[in-house]
Amino acid sequence: MKTALWLYLFLFLAYFDLHAQYPILTPFAISLGAGPAFIGWMMGMYSLTHLPGNLLAGVLIDRKGSRRYIVYSLIAAGAILLLQAYAHLPWHLLLLRAASGFALAFLSPACMALLASLSGDSVKQGKYMSGQGIVHTLASVLSPAAGAFIVAKAGFSGTFLSLGWLLIATGVMAYFSVPKATRELPAQAVSSAAADGSSAAEVRLSPDPGSVMPVPFRYLLLPFFIASAQGVLFFELPLSQAGNGNEGILSTGILLSLLSLGALVTLSMLFLNRLSVLLRIGAALLGLALCFFALAAVPSIPPEVVLFLLGTAKGVLFPAMASLFIGISGPGRMGRTFSLQSIATSLGAFAGPVAAGQLRGMVSPYFIAFLLMMMALLLLPLYGSGKLSAYHPDWNSRAA
Secondary structure (H helix, E strand, C coil), rough: CHHHHHHHHHHHHHHHHHHHCCHHHHHHHCCCCCCCCHHHHHHHHHHHHHHHHHHHHHHHHHHHCCCHHHHHHHHHHHHHHHHHHCHHHHHHHHHHHHHHHHHHCCHHHHHHHHHHHCCCCCCCCCCHHHHHHHHHHHHHHHHHHHHHHHHHHHHHHHHHHHHHHHHHHHHHHHHCCCCCCCCCCCCHHHHHHCCCCHHHHHHHHHHCCHCCCCCCCHHHHHHHHHHHHHHHHHHHHHHHHHHHHHHHHHHHHHHHHHHHHHHHHCCHHHHHCCCCHHHHHHHHHHHHHHHHHHHCCCCCCCCCHHHHHHHHHHHHHHHHHHHHHCCCCCCCHHHHHHHHHHHHHHHHHHHHHHHHHHHHCCHHHHHHHHHHHEEEEHHHHHHHHCCCCCCCCCCCCCCC
8 A cells, every 4th residue: 555655646746747838738739830630730749659669568567567667758858847837939840749658658558557456356446546546636626727827927938947857856756766576477377387496586477378368358448548549639629729829728728627626526426436347447438428518519508518428427537547448458467468458559549630620620529529529438338248257257256
């Protein structure tokens, strides 16, 4: 539990820093002369460069542990933010965002694998994932409004400099405080290794690949569609407020904070972890689809209300998704599993903003997000067609 608390602290600082940029990037790109299509490519390029990092992260995290990659991601991303403060042309921002995407590609798989390795019980793992979601959401409640406030006082360059130094300081503290993860083996596996003359450490780093089934492709469609819709939201919301100057930036920050506040409400309901994973995912996808439809076609509903409700659906969805991928993973393969999930997420986060930037003149981007959520919802029965117990024996077990 002590390890989890340390990790939560540093995750809070890292997420606070990263989410503070969301209401800033689009107005900053516009100030450099970028148009909507270029902004879509800029946001998508950040996610596209996640892919090579995710491919490396899966293998490296399983072999060498999570700690060094958490530290690397934080310090490298902070240094890139310092350079971003001196960007003067749109293509400068595009290149720096691409570099930042690669640097941060290691952070999410490393953190999720480390948290998941803290317990072998599926209910406790679900609670750890919910705890990570709560920390993430607490940071994202405060950071968008804080980022908008800093921009109003210090300007874009001052904001990026302060956020960059905060990330670097967080990485240095993580180096001294986050312990190395250990992978426990059943006694039978350890004794068998000893009989073969192998050490326990060697077996930890070389799990039997035949003991874990690969992640079916259909499971990876879910984070792809969700990330695409979320990318559309983060593209369209700041752009729709960009014409109002500093007031628009502050309005965007407040709306994103309301989104995170809604997620915090449902993330705090830890009893939801006892419900079926597929039930939670299905209900959350339906809620997200209705919220995006309201943003696209029902302007009479205040956006503050819609974004709060959208956040509550996200608070149900993301811990359930984490439990889904833990359930289809196994000892020694969590890094690879979360790496595959991050790859699917990166592809979706690339496709969503790019498509919204190209089609914005023809159709509301929020309607594109609605269609994506409906496609994910229609595909959901395919995820339940197999027996989940084949991947994890106590998949839907309840705590005693």
